[in-house]
Amino acid sequence: MIALAGAVQAAPAIQIGVVLAGSGLDFWAPMSKGMHRAADDLHVELVMRSPSDGTSLGAQPNIQLRMLDYLVKSGVAGIVLAPEPLQDVATPVSLAVPTVFVDRSSTDYNAISTVSTDNFAAGRTAALSLVPVLHKGARIAVLRLAPTISSTTAREEGFLSVAREMEWRVVIAPYVGYQFRETEARVRKVLSGDIGRLDAVFAPNETTAYGALHVVEEMPVSTRPRLVVFDWRPEFLGALERSTIYADIVQDPYRMGYQAVETLFAALQGHAPRPKLFVDVVTVTRANMNDPAIHAVIANYSR
Structure with a gap:
């Protein structure tokens, strides 16, 4: 084929790599949705490679590192990473391209920015819902x-800080x-001796919320503790209506994903994040x- 004189070929889109910490949990779907929306708005291309949930912590340690x-090597300009802990690797690992953490921080990699929930504060929010x-x-x-998971550890510590104060x-x-x-199964075992x-x-x-809900639902209504959970699943709606769940602290992974891609893109354009x-x-x-406002956040969890 002969190119027409004066024709201008479009420059190839910037490619941004994404490695999350899983793909099956309901949490990752809205995050991916937010990332794709940001990619469309910014005219960049996403290359996503994510392990199955928990794989990095069990059968295939360091699988994220191989994906990265x-x-x-495939030529992405930067990476958005939800980091899982590394094992038997010299850290911090410096990747050859700018990296933005999403959902959680890590000392195992060098990154230019972290986009996440303020997890310690959110853990305190969970506990403060119980104060009255x-x-x-x-x-x-x-x-x-x-x-080894920094995000949930911070939530737990935030909750415990209020427990000590109260x-x-x-x-x-x-x-x-x-x-x-x-x-x-573990939740059922540890709670079985304290029913009532x-x-x-x-x-x-x-x-943990999914497991706790099932275990609490099995208890006689008069003996059920107030259950405060984190994150969102469709069945939590009915549990809130029945008051089986007392409060649910829901993150906004759609915004998190959007802002992570946006932050990395701005850095690639020379703007310090x-x-x-x-x-x-x-x-x-x-x-x-x-x-x-609640509906707007929950709606992003629909697949």
Whole structure:
């Protein structure tokens, strides 16, 4: 084919690599949606490579690092990364292209910015939702996720800081894991000895919340503790309506994903990014679940 004289070929789109920490949890779908919307608005191309949920923490440690290596070698201009902890690797790892963290921070990689929830503050928000209904000495369970995940650890510590201030008794605080079935089984085991004696339970992420909800639903209504959860799943709506869930602290992963791509793109254009950008959470309760602002955040979770 002979090119027409004077024809101008469009420059190839900037490619941005994305490696999240999973793909199956409901949390990742709106984040991906926000990233794709930002890519469309900014006329860049996303190249996404994400492991299955929990793979990096179990069967395939450092799988993200191999994905990152592939993306750099394929020529992406920058990377958005939801980092999982590395094992037996010299850290911090410096990637050959600018990197923006999303959802969580990490000391395992060098990054120019982090776009996330203020997780310590959000953990405090979760606990503060209970202040009007709990008394000094109230018995609390905190269902920790895993010690190596910075985002949930910060939420747990934020919740515990309020518990100390209010002089609640944290009688259960185990690590219950990140896989749905195993987590639910562990939650059932750790709560079984305190049925009827717990005043509240805090579950700091989607998997712990899912397991805690199922276990609490099995308890007689008169013995159920107030359940405060983090993140969103469709079944949480009915649980809020039935008051099985007392409060749900819901992140905005759509905005998080959009702003992470936007921040990286601006950096590639020469604009220095802010080191930390926090995206607000909303506290969903039975009383406010029909508010337009709440609906706007939850709507982004639909696939």
